[in-house]
Amino acid sequence: xxxxxxxxxxxxxxxxxxxxxxxxxxxxxxxxxxxxxxxxxxxxxxxxxxxxxxxxxxxxxxxxxxxxxxxxxxxxxxxxxxxxxxxxxxxxxxxxxxxxxxxxxxxxxxxxxxxxx
Amino acid sequence: xxxxxxxxxxxxxxxxxxxxxxxxxxxxxxxxxxxxxxxxxxxxxxxxxxxxxxxxxxxxxxxxxxxxxxxxxxxxxxxxxxxxxxxxxxxxxxxxxxxxxxxxxxxxxxx
Numbered sequence: 672x673x674x675x676x677x678x679x680x681x682x683x684x685x686x687x688x689x690x691x692x693x694x695x696x697x698x699x700x701x702x703x704x705x706x707x708x709x710x711x712x713x714x715x716x717x718x719x720x721x722x723x724x725x726x727x728x729x730x731x732x733x734x735x736x737x738x739x740x741x742x743x744x745x746x747x748x749x750x751x752x753x754x755x756x757x758x759x760x761x762x763x764x765x766x767x768x769x770x771x772x773x774x775x776x777x778x779x780x781x782x783x784x785x786x787x788x
Numbered sequence: 789x790x791x792x793x794x795x796x797x798x799x800x801x802x803x804x805x806x807x808x809x810x811x812x813x814x815x816x817x818x819x820x821x822x823x824x825x826x827x828x829x830x831x832x833x834x835x836x837x838x839x840x841x842x843x844x845x846x847x848x849x850x851x852x853x854x855x856x857x858x859x860x861x862x863x864x865x866x867x868x869x870x871x872x873x874x875x876x877x878x879x880x881x882x883x884x885x886x887x888x889x890x891x892x893x894x895x896x897x898x899x
Contacts, residue, residue: 774843
C-alpha cells in the first residue's frame with residue numbers, strides 16, 4: 672500500500688516570494704509521482720509528473736519538483752509566486768506496475784497555497 | 789480536443805435515494821477511474837474501469853457500483869445514499885492507468 676503526507680496544510684506567502692510545498696511518501700513498491708492543482712470549485716489539473724530520468728521536473732508555469740528517492744520526498748517549489756498561483760495543491764503517487772494497487776492514485780491531504788499582494 | 793467531461797455539475801438527493809453520475813473520457817483514453825473528494829480532504833480512489841470491467845477497487849462499500857460502455861464512457865451509481873456520501877465525485881481518464889486526467893467533478897449533496 673502507499674501513503675502520502677503533505678507536511679503543511681496551509682502556506683501563506685507574499686507575491687514574488689519563493690515557496691516550497693513539502694510531500695513525503697511511503698510505498699513498498701516503486702511509484703510514479705505527481706503534483707495536481709485544484710482551483711476553487713474545479714477539478715484537478717495535472718501540474719507535473721516524475722516518471723523516470725532526471726529527478727528534477729518542471730511545469731510550464733514555473734513550478735518544479737525534485738524526486739529524492741533516499742528521503743522518499745517530492746517537494747514542489749517555485750522561485751517567485753503570483754496571485755494566480757493561489758489554489759490547493761495535491762501530491763499523489765501510483766505504483767509503477769502490477770499489484771493490488773495498480774492504477775490507484777493515492778493522494779495527500781492537500782496544501783492550500785495563498786498568495787498575498 | 790475535449791477533455792474529460794462529467795454530468796451533472798451539481799446534484800441534490802435525499803437519504804436513501806439512488807444517484808447516477810456520468811463521465812466521458814478524454815479522446816484516445818480507454819481507462820476511467822472514479823474518486824470521491826470529501827470537503828477538505830484529498831481524493832479517495834473508488835474504482836477503475838478498463839475494457840468494460842472493474843479492474844481495481846478501493847475501500848468503498850458495494851453501494852458504489854459502476855459501468856463502462858463500449859465507447860469508454862462510464863457511470864458511477866450510488867445506492868441507499870447516506871449523508872456521508874456528500875462529496876465532489878471526480879472522474880479521471882487515462883491511456884496507461886498511471887497518467888490520469890481529471891474532469892471538473894460532480895458535487896453531490898445528500899440531505
